Every structure is written in structure tokens, then in C-alpha cells.
Amino acid sequence: MLAPVVHILPITRIRRHRLLPVAGRVLIRKGQNINPNDVVAEANLHPHHVLLDVAHSLGVPKGDADRYLERDAGDTVSEGDVLAGPVGWNKRVLRAPCSGRIVLSGDGKMLLEEEKPPFQILAGLPGVVAFLIPGRGAVIESVGSLVQGVWGNGAVGFGVLHVLIKKPDDILTMDQIEVDLRGKVILTGYCGEEQVLRSLSELPIQGLVLSSMDSALIPLAKEQPFPIVVIDGFGVLPMNSLAYNLLRTSSEREITVNAEKRDVYTNQRPEVLISMPVDQVVQEPRDTIVFSPGQRVRIVRAPHQAKIGTLIAIKTDLDVLPNGVKAKIAEVELENSKKIKLPLANLEVLE
Amino acid sequence: MTTPSEEGGSLLAIDVGEINTRAVLFDVVEGRYRFLAFGTARTTAQAPQNHIMEGVLRAISRLEEITGRALIGEDNRVITPGSLDGSGVDVFITTMSAGPPLKVLVVGLLEDVSLASAKQLVSTTYAQVIETIGLNDGKKPEERLDIILSCRPDLIIIAGGTENGATNSVIRLVESVRLACSLMPKEQRPEVLYTGNQALLEEVENKLGSLTKLYKSPNVRPGLDVEQFSPAQARMAEIFRSFRISQIPGTSDLDEWSGNRLLPTSTAFGRIIQFLSKVYDPTKGVLGVDVGASATTIASAFDGELTLGVFPEYGLGQGLSGLLDDVSLEEIQRWVPLEVGTDYIRDYIFNKTIYPASLPVTEEDLAIELALTRQAIRCSISCASDGFPKKIGLSADGLLPWFEPIVATGSVLTQAPSYGHSLLTLLDALQPTSITTVVLDQSNLTAPLGAAASIKPFISVQVLESSAYLSLATVITPISNARPGSPILRLRVTYESGDETSFDIKQGTLEALPIPMGEAARLRLQPLNRSDVGMGGPGRGGSVRVVGGILGVVIDARGRPLLLPGDTGRRQALYKKWLWTLGG
Numbered sequence: 001m002l003a004p005v006v007h008i009l010p011i012t013r014i015r016r017h018r019l020l021p022v023a024g025r026v027l028i029r030k031g032q033n034i035n036p037n038d039v040v041a042e043a044n045l046h047p048h049h050v051l052l053d054v055a056h057s058l059g060v061p062k063g064d065a066d067r068y069l070e071r072d073a074g075d076t077v078s079e080g081d082v083l084a085g086p087v088g089w090n091k092r093v094l095r096a097p098c099s100g101r102i103v104l105s106g107d108g109k110m111l112l113e114e115e116k117p118p119f120q121i122l123a124g125l126p127g128v129v130a131f132l133i134p135g136r137g138a139v140i141e142s143v144g145s146l147v148q149g150v151w152g153n154g155a156v157g158f159g160v161l162h163v164l165i166k167k168p169d170d171i172l173t174m175d176q177i178e179v180d181l182r183g184k185v186i187l188t189g190y191c192g193e194e195q196v197l198r199s200l201s202e203l204p205i206q207g208l209v210l211s212s213m214d215s216a217l218i219p220l221a222k223e224q225p226f227p228i229v230v231i232d233g234f235g236v237l238p239m240n241s242l243a244y245n246l247l248r249t250s251s252e253r254e255i256t257v258n259a260e261k262r263d264v265y266t267n268q269r270p271e272v273l274i275s276m277p278v279d280q281v282v283q284e285p286r287d288t289i290v291f292s293p294g295q296r297v298r299i300v301r302a303p304h305q306a307k308i309g310t311l312i313a314i315k316t317d318l319d320v321l322p323n324g325v326k327a328k329i330a331e332v333e334l335e336n337s338k339k340i341k342l343p344l345a346n347l348e349v350l351e
Numbered sequence: 352m353t354t355p356s357e358e359g360g361s362l363l364a365i366d367v368g369e370i371n372t373r374a375v376l377f378d379v380v381e382g383r384y385r386f387l388a389f390g391t392a393r394t395t396a397q398a399p400q401n402h403i404m405e406g407v408l409r410a411i412s413r414l415e416e417i418t419g420r421a422l423i424g425e426d427n428r429v430i431t432p433g434s435l436d437g438s439g440v441d442v443f444i445t446t447m448s449a450g451p452p453l454k455v456l457v458v459g460l461l462e463d464v465s466l467a468s469a470k471q472l473v474s475t476t477y478a479q480v481i482e483t484i485g486l487n488d489g490k491k492p493e494e495r496l497d498i499i500l501s502c503r504p505d506l507i508i509i510a511g512g513t514e515n516g517a518t519n520s521v522i523r524l525v526e527s528v529r530l531a532c533s534l535m536p537k538e539q540r541p542e543v544l545y546t547g548n549q550a551l552l553e554e555v556e557n558k559l560g561s562l563t564k565l566y567k568s569p570n571v572r573p574g575l576d577v578e579q580f581s582p583a584q585a586r587m588a589e590i591f592r593s594f595r596i597s598q599i600p601g602t603s604d605l606d607e608w609s610g611n612r613l614l615p616t617s618t619a620f621g622r623i624i625q626f627l628s629k630v631y632d633p634t635k636g637v638l639g640v641d642v643g644a645s646a647t648t649i650a651s652a653f654d655g656e657l658t659l660g661v662f663p664e665y666g667l668g669q670g671l672s673g674l675l676d677d678v679s680l681e682e683i684q685r686w687v688p689l690e691v692g693t694d695y696i697r698d699y700i701f702n703k704t705i706y707p708a709s710l711p712v713t714e715e716d717l718a719i720e721l722a723l724t725r726q727a728i729r730c731s732i733s734c735a736s737d738g739f740p741k742k743i744g745l746s747a748d749g750l751l752p753w754f755e756p757i758v759a760t761g762s763v764l765t766q767a768p769s770y771g772h773s774l775l776t777l778l779d780a781l782q783p784t785s786i787t788t789v790v791l792d793q794s795n796l797t798a799p800l801g802a803a804a805s806i807k808p809f810i811s812v813q814v815l816e817s818s819a820y821l822s823l824a825t826v827i828t829p830i831s832n833a834r835p836g837s838p839i840l841r842l843r844v845t846y847e848s849g850d851e852t853s854f855d856i857k858q859g860t861l862e863a864l865p866i867p868m869g870e871a872a873r874l875r876l877q878p879l880n881r882s883d884v885g886m887g888g889p890g891r892g893g894s895v896r897v898v899g900g901i902l903g904v905v906i907d908a909r910g911r912p913l914l915l916p917g918d919t920g921r922r923q924a925l926y927k928k929w930l931w932t933l934g935g
Binding site: 001002005021022023045046047048049050051103104111150151214215216218233234235262263264265266267287288300301302303305320321322323324325326327342343345346348 | 392393395396397398399400401405406409451491492493496497500501503530534536539669694695697698699700701702705706708709710711712713714715716717766767768769772
């Protein structure tokens with residue numbers, strides 16, 4: 001059976017596509033070294049148009065209006081520029097109500113696209129531009145420690161990692177919020193208080209990496225300007241031991257937090273990366289794996305959610321769980337040597 | 352008329368679901384079609400595979416292991432036609448529900464007329480309305496332009512103008528669509544389905560035909576009081592197929608294998624419900640419920656008139672959190688028969704959206720899963736009822752019309768711990784009225800049979816009659832305003848053996864008569880306290896022949912609508928009692 005894969009690796013090579021949802025302008029070049037906050041490409045996702053009635057504005061018949069046009073389709077104009085006219089003894093003119101670009105003109109009308117700050121897609125990780133995808137973006141390559149999460153608030157940031165977590169099941173509380181966290185990326189456990197998020201926002205911080213979060217905080221988390229990555233899920237959950245050990249020992253190192261939303265079609269996941277220069281050749285991790293005994297796995301549903309273990313056996317036929325649900329069963333040995341049985345569907349392979 | 356043997360033998364059906372791909376094999380055994388076996392594998396539409404054929408081949412390979420028949424040749428294609436040695440199949444068909452819902456922008460004239468019909472049309476396949484533009488929405492032409500450019504729909508449906516009705520207003524809206532399309536790069540332009548005033552077909556073709564792919568269908572709202580969905584619905588299925596071919600690698604191969612007959616799973620599911628409604632009593636409807644990860648589908652048909660509702664927002668997969676847009680956590684919690692807080696339920700929902708294929712292991716998680724199923728079905732049936740024929744729709748107090756039978760499928764129901772869990776979930780969610788039979792499609796065969804129906808008419812009929820469909824129970828629902836505990840129905844049961852027994856049913860109770868599976872009995876129903884058992888009105892009774900299902904005959908006198916006690920302890924005790932009654 002094909003297995004879902006999650007990457008928690010001390011060193012690996014990663015390649016990430018950074019693409020606009022629509023055609024736009026690519027602002028980087030192949031081979032360029034880039035930082036997480038560098039803009040890869042930009043486009044106008046939400047255009048605002050203004051339809052101007054040239055004939056009415058100039059007070060001329062619709063059929064005559066076009067001969068008074070001073071600017072053509074495709075021209076860029078600034079607010080107040082004369083677009084048509086002058087006409088008559090009082091020299092009536094039509095001026096641009098905003099800066100922008102003339103999209104269409106004719107039949108006594110003019111369509112102006114207002115100039116707006118474009119939507120920008122950020123690199124999200126430090127690295128090198130492996131290749132460009134014309135009009136859409138680029139593929140960026142990097143090497144370092146990688147921890148993938150399950151949920152992100154959509155923001156991207158980087159900074160120095162400050163480790164607040166002392167044990168995997170720590171809970172972030174208000175009394176831990178101090179001014180020396182300002183400008184840092186915070187690694188901590190469960191966050192369940194709205195006030196904690198608001199306080200971190202006021203500092204502000206550069207990023208937040210959580211083991212788990214109260215799902216009631218999702219709307220507030222999405223409003224935060226700094227990236228938030230949840231590593232293991234919603235509800236009070238400890239951080240999985242692999243991520244905990246890897247990140248806890250990376251205190252004071254530069255860390256990139258790419259809290260992009262999960263996209264199951266592009267394999268995009270929220271993740272944190274600690275970039276490191278290496279001389280030796282580092283391979284990309286595998287994404288396609290079939291379940292087999294001996295694999296290290298993470299449990300994704302209660303009970304034992306976020307725990308790590310080793311897959312011992314897979315039963316070929318359906319079996320009945322204690323609650324009566326029929327499922328294909330796997331046997332897993334947890335890190336404390338306890339052996340448990342659970343649905344194979346509740347596992348993902350750590351690679 | 353041809354017979355099964357004249358129609359040709361075996362049929363392999365592939366259903367590509369959001370989570371699992373299923374390969375289902377049918378063949379002629381002793382002159383009748385039989386469902387033989389199915390194989391499943393994880394669907395591979397998503398990353399990292401991003402190619403559905405891997406999942407398809409794995410599902411077929413699993414089916415080969417189970418049946419011992421060779422179905423895939425050395426060229427990695429299905430062997431057709433079937434050989435005398437048992438290898439290969441004669442017919443191959445495909446249905447599909449995997450993939451993101453199509454993003455649809457609806458354009459029409461009046462909110463309650465053409466826009467309402469167009470929105471209902473969208474709900475007939477795996478699609479979601481992301482924005483609407485109407486004649487009276489108060490928006491300027493440039494605002495309409497910005498809406499189309501910003502929301503980047505996959506498809507724009509233009510409706511409006513009854514036959515011999517408005518033309519200029521429709522053309523103004525078409526003009527907005529034309530302008531937006533002309534400003535987009537060609538590869539990003541939405542496709543357009545025009546289903547408005549047919550007098551404008553040529554003009555619409557002139558304005559949009561050269562800019563984008565334009566589909567046309569007969570007017571979905573030919574008159575103010577007349578709707579016709581069938582032709583446009585067929586177009587929607589065609590558009591779905593076309594999008595999936597362009598969006599999901601491997602779909603074109605699968606479509607080619609099936610002779611370019613790939614159907615949305617919901618369309619195929621609806622076909623069977625429509626067929627059944629022609630076979631059964633035309634005064635009642637037939638209801639189909641399919642609870643899936645990608646959507647919950649409600650198919651209802653009255654005397655051959657099908658109403659199909661596909662609700663991706665109420666699917667139990669990635670989109671599950673969308674349920675919270677329409678219902679509160681407390682509404683979901685009332686269906687949970689255990690002490691579980693709303694915070695835990697919300698966390699459960701968001702964890703499930705991350706891992707939609709995962710399964711409940713604890714009693715609490717199972718209870719939440721079934722509570723979510725109840726709520727998803729209730730929301731879906733509420734939306735779908737807008738499309739029921741006016742003369743049959745929900746009654747003033749929101750009760751379901753008389754459906755007989757009710758066919759349910761979806762792995763959350765078919766893999767529930769017991770038949771009692773499945774039936775109680777359906778009774779709570781649907782709250783049927785009168786006398787009905789609740790049938791469980793245990794192997795999710797309805798959609799494959801619907802897809803096969805146009806090629807092999809016999810297969811649907813004969814498999815539907817087989818044991819692949821399990822009658823859970825005949826359910827009798829007396830409706831009364833009597834106080835809880837008051838007798839509302841006197842029952843006299845005459846078994847086939849001639850034995851008789853009589854007893855009263857009290858308001859607020861759920862009872863099961865142990866009539867064995869497949870055995871008939873005659874029930875004499877005498878309503879008390881002017882209860883209504885669907886025999887012509889309140890207080891009217893009579894005699895009826897019933898056949899026992901796996902859970903016998905169930906009398907659901909819990910009230911309509913079903914009002915659960917506010918007190919958690921009392922509610923939990925009742926649930927345990929009801930489940931125990933149903934053998935769960």
C-alpha cells in the first residue's frame with residue numbers, strides 16, 4: 001500500500017516550486033542566491049478597473065468621442081493626466097482618476113486598470129534558483145535540516161531560533177512571553193490562548209513553531225503577520241520526538257519558517273528549514289514509498305497521535321478495531337518499546 | 352430484448368474516489384449478472400504521484416489477486432475482450448469523484464429565477480459556486496469585470512431570459528463575460544456554459560465562441576415556473592469529464608479505456624435512483640444518499656424525475672471544516688452519545704481535514720465521526736430539498752417526503768461497527784416518514800451500476816436484486832403530537848407461520864420487531880392519538896405486508912422532527928438504548 005510521507009531530516013536537499021497562480025513577472029534569475037523573503041515573482045491578482053465615459057465627460061456625441069482621445073490602449077498614465085480633450089470653448093478634458101494602464105478605448109469609452117501593489121510570491125527558503133518557469137516563478141534548491149508540519153498560516157519569515165520548549169508536551173503560557181523574544185523565531189509546544197498569540201504579535205516575533213494548537217485559534221493565527229507552523233496537529237499534543245530533538249538542538253541558528261498552506265496536489269506543506277552549507281552530495285528525500293516493516297512512522301490520529309514508532313507488521317486482511325471499525329491493521333512498536341495495533345491509514349512514513 | 356448472455360459477459364468498473372480507487376468486477380453466472388469482487392487502492396490523483404493510473408492499476412491488481420483472473424495485459428492495459436480462459440473483461444467503465452470541486456461563477460438575471468436555477472445546476476456535480484453576478488446586484492460593469500478576473504473561475508454558467516423573454520439584459524451580461532475573457536491570457540480563460548434564452552444562441556456564439564470553449568444547452572429556466580435540468584446536467588457531466596482530463600494526469604487514459612464514457616460518480620449514482628423510481632410506486636419517491644470524502648450526494652427521484660444534489664461542502668474529507676460555516680459545534684455535539692466537549696470536536700474536525708483517510712480508533716472518535724456524518728447528511732438533504740418537485744417537497748414542518756426505498760452508501764456507513772450504527776445514523780440524519788425500506792449498498796456498487804446501465808441494462812436490474820444490496824430494515828414512522836410515553840400505534844403482527852402478537856408503541860420510543868431477514872409478515876396498524884403512519888392521514892390505519900431486513904422491522908416513534916433531550920446524560924442514555932434496540 002502506498003504510504004504518505006513526511007520529512008523530518010537532519011540534512012537533506014530540497015527543491016521547492018514557487019509559482020504564481022496566474023501569469024505574472026518573474027523577478028529573479030537562474031543561479032541567483034536568494035533569501036526566504038526575496039520576491040520570486042509578482043502579478044496583479046485582484047485588478048481594479050475604472051470604466052470612463054469619454055463622450056459624457058467631454059459632452060460630445062458618442063460617435064465623435066474617439067477623435068478627442070489623447071492616449072491609447074496600453075499606455076501607462078498617472079492620476080490627473082489628460083486622457084481626452086480639450087473640447088469646446090471651455091476646453092473640457094477627461095483626466096485619469098487614478099494612476100494605471102489603459103486597457104481598452106473606443107466607442108466613446110475607456111477602460112483603465114488602476115495601479116495597485118502586486119501580489120508577490122516569496123522564496124520561502126534560502127538557496128539557489130535551480131531554474132525559472134517563465135511567467136510563473138522558479139524552482140529553488142537548498143540544503144539543510146528539514147521539519148515538515150501539518151498546518152501553516154500562510155506567512156513566510158526567518159530569524160534566529162529561540163527554544164522555549166523544555167519537554168515535548170510543554171504548553172506556551174503568558175508568563176513565558178518576554179521582551180527578549182522580539183525578532184526571534186520561537187520554538188514551543190502547545191498554544192491554546194488567544195492572548196499569547198496577541199502578545200507575540202505585539203513584540204513582534206519573526207515566526208512561531210508549535211507542536212500543536214487549539215483549533216479555535218486558527219482565525220486569529222491566519223491574521224498574524226509572522227509565520228506559524230503547527231508540527232503535529234490540533235488539540236493538546238506533544239511534539240513528535242524526532243522534530244523535538246532536531247529543533248531543540250538548533251537553538252540560536254538561523255531558521256526559515258515557511259508556513260504555506262498545505263496543498264495536496266502540489267505536495268506543498270508548511271515546513272521549517274535550517275540551511276547549512278555542505279560540501280558532500282546530499283540526495284533529495286523520497287516522496288513515494290510503499291508501507292513495509294522496519295519503517296519509522298508517525299501516528300496521525302488519537303490515541304498516540306504524534307508518537308513515533310517502528311512499523312513491525314501489516315495484516316493483509318481487514319481486522320476489527322476495539323470500537324468495531326473494520327480496517328487494515330498495522331503493528332507498531334513505539335519508542336518506549338510498547339507494541340500497539342492501529343489502522344495502517346493512521347500512519348505516515350518518516351523519510 | 353437481449354439477455355445477459357447476448358449482452359456480453361464481464362464488466363470491470365473503476366471508481367476513482369477522493370481517497371480510494373475501487374475496481375469492481377461483474378460477470379454472468381448461471382445466466383444472471385453477479386457482483387464478483389472488488390479491489391481497492393489509495394487514489395493517486397494527489398501528490399506525489401499526481402497520476403491516477405498508479406492507483407487504478409494497483410486496485411485492479413488487488414482484484415486480480417482476489418479473483419485469480421488476469422485483467423491487465425503485458426502492455427499495462429486492461430485486457431479486452433474477455434477470453435475463454437477467464438482473463439480480461441468485455442466492458443470497461445469508469446466513474447470519478449476525485450479532484451477539487453470545479454469553481455463556478457454563475458451569471459443570470461433574477462436572483463430567485465435564473466440564478467436560482469443555475470445554482471441548482473452547479474450542485475448536480477462536483478462543483479461550487481464561488482461568485483454570482485445578477486442583473487439586479489447593483490454592480491457596475493467594471494465591478495463585474497473585476498469579479499470575474501479576481502475569482503478566476505474554471506467555468507462560467509450564463510442563465511437567464513425565459514424562452515421568448517429578455518434578450519438585451521442577457522446580452523449585457525454576456526458582454527461582461529466577453530470583456531473579462533478578452534483580458535485574460537488564453538490559457539487562463541474560464542470555459543462557459545450558456546443555458547439561457549435560446550433565441551440568443553447565435554449571438555452568444557459570436558461573442559464568446561472565438562474566445563473560449565463554449566458549451567450550450569437548452570434553457571435551464573425556460574419559463575418563470577418551469578425548470579429543465581436534464582440537458583444542462585448532461586452538459587455539466589461532460590464539462591466535469593473535460594476538466595478532470597485536463598487537471599488530473601492519467602484521467603485521459605482511463606477515459607480512453609472506457610470508450611470516452613467517464614462519468615462523475617454522482618451522475619452514475621443518480622441514474623440508478625432515477626431507474627428505481629420508475630420501477631417502484633410512482634406516488635412515492637426513491638432516495639439515494641452517498642456520503643463520501645469529496646462530497647455528500649443526495650439523489651432523489653419521483654416517477655422518473657431526478658433531483659441530484661452534490662455537496663462538496665459537506666464531504667467528510669479535506670473540506671470537512673466547511674461544515675462549520677453552516678452549523679455550530681453544539682449542533683454536531685448533540686449527535687454525540689458520549690461526554691465529548693465542543694473543543695475536542697473542533698480539533699477532531701481540523702485534524703481530519705489534514706488526514707482525511709485516517710480512521711477513528713477510540714469510542715469518542717467513532718462517535719464524532721458518526722455525528723459528523725449525521726450532520727453532513729442533514730445539511731445536504733436540507734439543500735437538496737429545494738430541488739424536490741414542488742408538489743412533493745418538504746412539508747410545512749420540514750418533514751421528509753415519503754421515500755421508498757432509501758438507498759445509502761459510503762464507507763463511513765458501510766464500514767460502521769454494526770448495522771445498528773449504520774441504520775441509527777441514517778434514521779437520525781434523514782428522519783424518514785411513513786413506511787420505508789432502508790437499503791445499504793455494502794460494496795458501493797450503485798455508481799458503477801449506473802455507469803453500466805446504458806451499456807448493459809440487465810446488469811443494474813439483476814445486481815440490484817441480489818444480496819449485494821442489504822436491506823437494513825423496513826422502518827415504520829408514526830408521527831404524532833402526543834406526549835412522550837403516550838401510546839400512538841397499536842400493532843398486530845401476523846408472521847408467516849401464522850403466529851400473532853399485538854402491542855402498543857409509545858411516543859418517543861424506537862422498537863425493533865424480530866422479523867427475520869427476507870421473511871414477510873402482515874402488520875395491522877391502528878393509529879392511536881391521531882398519529883399518522885402514512886396510510887392516508889392522521890388516525891388512518893390499515894394492513895400492510897412488510898419484509899424483514901437484517902435488523903427486522905423497526906418502528907421509529909421518536910417524533911418528527913426528532914428532538915433530542917438537552918440534558919447530556921439523558922441523551923446519552925437514550926442513544927445507548929436505541930443502539931441496543933438495533934443490536935449495535
